[in-house]
Amino acid sequence: MKHRLWHIIIFLFSCSTQWLQAQTTQVLRYTTREGLASNSIYRTIIDKKGFLWIAGESGLSRYDGRIFKNYFTTEGLPDNEVTELMIDSSGTLWAMAFRKKPAYYNAKKDRFENSDT
Numbered sequence: 001m002k003h004r005l006w007h008i009i010i011f012l013f014s015c016s017t018q019w020l021q022a023q024t025t026q027v028l029r030y031t032t033r034e035g036l037a038s039n040s041i042y043r044t045i046i047d048k049k050g051f052l053w054i055a056g057e058s059g060l061s062r063y064d065g066r067i068f069k070n071y072f073t074t075e076g077l078p079d080n081e082v083t084e085l086m087i088d089s090s091g092t093l094w095a096m097a098f099r100k101k102p103a104y105y106n107a108k109k110d111r112f113e114n115s116d117t
Contacts, residue, residue, distance in 0.1 A: 035068035037061045045085045047093055055082035060095055060112075071095075076112035078103055 030036050038056030045053050052063040060071040060082045072080050079097035086094050093105040095112060103112040 030063075030068075035061070035070070037068070037070040037072070042083045043085045045087060045093070047087060048091045053085055053093060055085045055095065057081050060085075071112060075110075076103060076106075076114075078112075078114060078116065 031039050036054065036056070037059030038061075040057035041054055042057070043055040047053060050064075052065075054061040054063065057080075059080050060077060062069045062071070071077055077095060077097060078100035081098040082095045083098050084096035086096075088094060094102050095105070096102045101114045101116060103114040105111075106113050
């Protein structure tokens, strides 16, 4: 009985390792060529709607799985260099620019706002 149990364990282990070897990891690489605002990235975050926000040296990008939408000072950011992102308890996205006041994303206006704007 002990011998048979050992064979079953070995069989199950060999099946599981073959299954694991069949799994592949897909790596996607995006740059400014694909529409990203910057090739130098500081932070990323996913919001409650599933958008991927990417903070970089030259702007902020929102990715919906197909295309990038970029945000700069012309869209209300206090500076194009966004070093940090966070989502507060109400689900609001905040962008922190280098040495500037934080700005929050106003989805209705599709732009960023802070006390200066």
